[in-house]
Amino acid sequence: MEAQPAILQYPETEYILPGTRTCAGCGVPIAYRFILKALGPKTIISVPACCVTILHGIYPKSPMAATTVNTTFASAASTATGLAAGLKATGRDDWTVMAMAGDGGTFDMGIQSLSGAAERGTDFIYVCYDNEAYMNTGVQRSSATPEGAITTTTPVIPKEQPKKDFMQIMEAHGIPYLATASSSYPGDVYEKFLKAKNIHGTRFFHLSAPCPTGWYYPTKDTVKIGRMMVESCLFVLYEIEDGxxxxxxxxxxxxKSGRKKPVDDYIRMQGRFKKMPPEVLARFQNAVDEKWEALLKRAGF
Ligand SMILES: Cc1ncc(C[n+]2csc(CCOP(=O)(O)OP(=O)(O)O)c2C)c(N)n1
Ligand code: SF4
Ligand SMILES: [Mg+2]
Incomplete structure (x- = not known):
């Protein structure tokens, strides 16, 4: 019998119904749709203040067919810890607890509650969807914003510090599973969440989600931009399972092919990089190359 195309193997149930309040072209719901398909109906989500709060909307007009708790900005992981403890105490071990937070709510504001939960081995999945700034409040810089980007808090001189390597920080916690994923590759997202669902302990995802509103590119180009990040190895898709x-x-x-693209085209497509000086672009490319070489070595190439 002929194998079914991958798209026909995803569950048909939708957990994000039409009519979300995200901007046109937002990268977040593309991935979120497949995350929820992988995790299924017995999923409870902890959402701090961020664009996903806007996506979830206000009861009774929410487009979400998923159980949600809205929490404070720094508390996604501590709220999830309470949910996991409550489900365990009431014998509902078949539920999955997930926290869905932005880069501001993870790299900066939520790092302490996330680090505490990971150190305790809380049984939950934490997703940091990364749009590389505090977008919900009007594009302020975070420690996930790349060097050379303009934000409303770095309007004249673009950001001078490189992006924080958050996967290294999470790996240092010795958790059983962590992975990167991109909204431009929903099949990879789906497979990784399906795997993570069946692992116990803290599982962490760094999910790249392009944002036309804060990166200043046409809304139709979201999937293309996300693919360019991966094709240039600026954002690398990988997983770390039990080390x-x-x-x-x-x-x-x-x-395998050695066909890696330079970052130039990706940088030039976005208004946020219009003030990036050539020497910063050269340094940026250099940093991408060095990191890719290290990951290749680690993967045994
Ligand atoms: C303690 C606190 N400080 C500031 C805010 C205002 N605030 C709400 S959402 C947000 C930005 C969140 O950024 P991020 O976590 O990256 O998510 P995104 O909006 O980019 O999706 C801010 C600053 C808040 N809700 N609580
Ligand atoms: S600001 Fe960006 S991340 Fe937020 S809803 Fe709009 S496109 Fe999505
Ligand atoms: Mg953000």
Missing amino acids: QFRLTGKSLSIA
Whole structure:
């Protein structure tokens, strides 16, 4: 019998119904749709203040067919800890607890509650969807904003510090599973969440989600921009399971073929990089190359 195309193997149930309040072209709901398909109906989500709060909307007009708790900005992981404890105490071990937070709510504001939960081995999935700034409040810089980007808090001189390597911080917690994923590769997102669902303990995802509103590119280009991040190895798709590192999807194909693109086209497509000086672009490319080489080595290439 012929194998079914991957798209026909995803569950048909939708947990995000039409009519969300995200901007046109937002990268977040593309991935979120597949995350929820992988996790299924017995999922409870802790959402701090961020664009996903806007996506979830206000009761009774929410487009979400998923159980949600809205919490304060720094508390996604501590709220999830309470949910996990409550479900365990009431014998509902078949539920999945997930926290869905932005980069501001993770790299900066939520790091203490996330680090505490990971150190305790809280049984939950934490997703940091990364649009590389505090978007919900009007594009302020976060420690996930790349060097050379303009934000409303770095309007004249673009951001001078490089992006924080948050995966390294999370790996240092010794958690059983952590992975990167991109909204431009929903199949890879789906597979990784399906796997994470069946692992116990703290599982962490760094999910790249392009944002036309804060990156200043046309709304139709979201999937293209996300693919360019991966094709240039600026954002690498991988997973670390019980300490074992593995490249996945498009990044694995690039490792095999050696066909890695430069970052220039990706940078030039976005208004946020219009003031990036040539020397910063050269340094940026250099940093991407060095990190890719290190990951290739780690993956055994
Ligand atoms: C303690 C606190 N400080 C500031 C805010 C205002 N605030 C709400 S959402 C947000 C930005 C969140 O950024 P991020 O976590 O990156 O998510 P995004 O909006 O980009 O999706 C801010 C600053 C708040 N709700 N609580
Ligand atoms: S500001 Fe960006 S991340 Fe937020 S809803 Fe709009 S496109 Fe999505
Ligand atoms: Mg953000």
